[in-house]
Structure formats: structure tokens, C-alpha cells
Amino acid sequence: MSPTATVPSYGCTCARLRKLARRVTRIYDAHLAPQAIKVTQYSLLANAARGERTVSEFAAELEMDRSTLSRNLAPLAAHGWVSISVGADPRNRSIGVTTAGRRKLKAALPLWRKAQCEVESILGTAGVGELHRRIEAALAALPTTSGKRT
Amino acid sequence: MSPTATVPSYGCTCARLRKLARRVTRIYDAHLAPQAIKVTQYSLLANAARGERTVSEFAAELEMDRSTLSRNLAPLAAHGWVSISVGADPRNRSIGVTTAGRRKLKAALPLWRKAQCEVESILGTAGVGELHRRIEAALAALPTTSGKRT
């Protein structure tokens, strides 16, 4: 095998990533503001619209802590955009989208599209493509969980 | 000029970026845990160690809201790692690192290094290099602020 690096060759990948995430999030949020929804919420809503799931399943897909997802769903439920109903196993909560939620999604979609297009046009199609490729490669390779946490 | 995209070609760049940020943050945090410091705090501390600055200057460099920085500095100050002193202009706060802060940095550096090296070895030197290149390109091209907010 090739010599594994024992000394970092770049700056803090995490810090750079987080900085970019802040910047990009601001762009999307600015575009979505007229619909009074944030990109995090929009993503959650769009994801929920792909079918009913339990909190755990949902959290696993997003690779988000269950408790984080619970908390993030609360404002969406408060707006009446998602439904949280008890499943067959009463321990389960089935997360779904309401009619109002679908309406919201429909209204916000063009705003999200504008944000996404702005980013794509600024970075160039090739640039965004390569960025996405790198992100996906990292998501495919990096461990999902760093601790124990069954 | 080339035809500007009017329809998005990729998924939500923001969501993918945030997902990766979550994952990477968990990795760094897990490595830094023995020193009871999170990667966000470590970054802040390392950045502060580069010289005294006002909150606004600091926030501008990190492209972080001033209020966000204020809040993030609070726990570091509570630990005695950073000093927040009133400047010549009493409106200013000068942010600096304390001796304890430098000690903390020194103790945490090898842990950060391990995290960074782990990421680099998993993604490969070339992979991380390309990821960084894409991040830097995006940071260079994308607008810093999306709203007004002088």
C-alpha cells in the first residue's frame, strides 16, 4: 500500500467545510426567506415527502442524531407541515407530510431552484459537478459514526 | 459566454454540504473529546492565537455573524482560554488567547492532527486535495453576504 500520511498536508478540512456550509446556507436561506422557510427545514420537508418513515429511519438516512431530528421536526409540525403519528408499535412515530406541507413545498420549490441555480451558475456547471463528486466520494468513504452509539 | 443554467443539474448542494459537515465534525469531535474541546472551539482558539483582534474583525475573517462569534467565544472565555478585553475605543473588545488557552491548544493539536490525518488517509491525499480545491474555489467565488446587512 501507498505510504499513509502521518502528518496533515492541508488546513483543517472540517473548518473549511463548515465555513463553506455557513456561506452556502446563507445563500439558500436568503432565497427561501420570502416563503418563511429555511433550507434545513425545506430539506427535511422534501425528504419527508418521499414517504412515511419512523424517526429512527429518517434520522439514519440523514445521518442525524435522533434527538436532533426530533427537535428539527417540532417547528415543522408546529407549522402543520408534517404529521407525527403513533405507529402500529406504539413506540414508533410515523413522520409524514400534510397537505399544507405539500403546498409549502410547492411554493418553496422555485425559490430553492433559484438558489441552487445561482450557486451552479456562479461555480459553473463543471465546478458544481466536481464539488458534488467530491462530497459524494467523502460521504461514501468516511465512517458514518465515530463513536460507539449502537 | 456559455449558456447559464436555468434549471438545477444536481441535488441540493447545501444539504449535501451540511450532511458532510455533520459527518466530518463528528469525526473531529470524537478525536478531540479526550481534551474536552470541540472542533469548532479548537478552530476558534487556533484562529485567536494568530493575534489579537476585535470581535468584528474576527467575525469578518470567519464569515460568522458577530453575535454568533460572541456566543461561541463565551464558553472559551469561561474556560479561561481566551481573553476578552476592552480596547482603546471602549466599544471594541480585543480577543486574545491566554496562557491556559495556548496550553490547551498545544494539548489538543496532536488530537486534531490525528483527526485530520484520518480524514486524509481515508479520502487519500489526492482526494482531500481536490476536495480542498473545490471548497476554496467555492469560497472564492460565492458571495460573502446574501442580504443587505452592512
Place this chain on the structure above:
DNA sequence: AGCATATGCGTGTAATTACACCTATATGCG
């Protein structure tokens, strides 16, 4: 000198994130 404005920073509010831990329910084994 005095007031309008600009600047610097914090607070209020709210959402995002995660770990540790608790509760409730289900399941498996004697």
C-alpha cells in the same frame, strides 16, 4: 457645544446539532 448618525457589541429569539440519559413499550427466555 449639541444633535444626528455611524460603529461596535451584546440580547432576544429561534433553529440546528449532538451526547447522555430517561421513559415507555416490546421481545425473549426461564
Place this chain on the structure above:
DNA sequence: CGCATATAGGTGTAATTACACGCATATGCT
């Protein structure tokens, strides 16, 4: 059946993030 354990979810606590706004101080103009 009854109890140990596993599973699903939420709470407590704390940090990260940002917008709107407020307070204090400085600066500029008359």
C-alpha cells in the same frame, strides 16, 4: 407469566448559527 434486555423516542444540557434589534460610544456636521 415474569423479569431481563433491547428498541423507539424524547428531555436535559450545551454549543453553533443567524437575524432583528437595542445600548453605548464615537464621529461628523452645524
